Amino acid sequence: xxxxxxxxxxxxxxxxxxxxxxxxxxxxxxxxxxxxxxxxxxxxxxxxxxxxxxxxxxxxxxxxxxxxxxxxxxxxxxxxxxxxxxxxxxxxxxxxxxxxxxxxxxxxxxxxxx
Amino acid sequence: xxxxxxxxxxxxxxxxxxxxxxxxxxxxxxxxxxxxxxxxxxxxxxxxxxxxxxxxxxxxxxxxxxxxxxxxxxxxxxxxxxxxxxxxxxxxxxxxxxxxxxxxxxxxxxxxxxxx
Numbered sequence: 001x002x003x004x005x006x007x008x009x010x011x012x013x014x015x016x017x018x019x020x021x022x023x024x025x026x027x028x029x030x031x032x033x034x035x036x037x038x039x040x041x042x043x044x045x046x047x048x049x050x051x052x053x054x055x056x057x058x059x060x061x062x063x064x065x066x067x068x069x070x071x072x073x074x075x076x077x078x079x080x081x082x083x084x085x086x087x088x089x090x091x092x093x094x095x096x097x098x099x100x101x102x103x104x105x106x107x108x109x110x111x112x113x114x
Numbered sequence: 115x116x117x118x119x120x121x122x123x124x125x126x127x128x129x130x131x132x133x134x135x136x137x138x139x140x141x142x143x144x145x146x147x148x149x150x151x152x153x154x155x156x157x158x159x160x161x162x163x164x165x166x167x168x169x170x171x172x173x174x175x176x177x178x179x180x181x182x183x184x185x186x187x188x189x190x191x192x193x194x195x196x197x198x199x200x201x202x203x204x205x206x207x208x209x210x211x212x213x214x215x216x217x218x219x220x221x222x223x224x225x226x227x228x229x230x
Contacts, residue, residue: 032216043118043205043221051216090157094215100145100164101173102219104157 002027002093006105014113019078021108023065023091026072031093033074034102035065038088047089050074051096061085086112116140118222120206126228127196135191135225139208146189147209147219148181152202160204163189196229203227 007022025031032051036044048059055067061084065076074091088109092102119138127133139146148160159173163183174180178196183189193200203226207219 034218036221041223043223044207045221046218049216049218092157096215098215100209100215100217101147101159101162101170102149102157102215103159104149106156 002031002095002103004091004093004103004105006089006091006108008108009106010109010111012111012113013081015083016080019063019076019081019085019110021076021089021091021110023074023076023105024072025074025091025093027093027095029096030069032096033065033067034092034094035059035063035074035076036090036092036104038090038107040087044090047076081110081112083112083114086110118206118208118220120204120222120225122225123223124226124228126230128230129198130195132192132194133196133227135193135204135227137189137191137206137222139187139189139206140220141187143208143210143220144186145209145211145217145219146183147207148189148191149205149207150202151205151224155202157205160191193227196227198229201227201229 003026005024034049035047048057050067058064091105121136144165146163162170178194181191203224205224207221209217
């Protein structure tokens, strides 16, 4: 069975500061990894994903994440936070050899301090 | 083009009533998923449809929940005899082929269900 742990249900950063949202996974095989963002009263939107190839993945809105197999991590970063980044962020995994379903972490709510 | 649409956007019902939630996936997408987002349980997978294959119902929490997908397009999630713990946001997603989990799933805005 797969599982995802997101450390920190709430993270606050100042505008212009580094954003770091943590994600660790547990899986018997290296999974596919995703970060989704959810703005208030909206559905989820894909930020980026890792399937194969380069372990540093760049996504939309200046976000990037690095797959580290040895650490079973897929942390999300952005060098400089904008007010518009305030949202809830979900890390998710899927099994490359199984069902297509996504298993989500519990989410991290990001607040940007002006 | 048009994204995934869901209706209604909000639904308030009384305990014990049946409800139907509708999902229109992106045209041409063969894979369709239902998830539930609740305060206590986070985001949970409910059911997955892929083309004409039998659906994966492994995430449905009880036999009060059922879903169908007609003509490989529109899907309806039905909850019978609703309970207060069914209150949640029900999200639908679709993907082009559902190929081995690597595809992006495109989510609708959700239906917010409140059971009184």
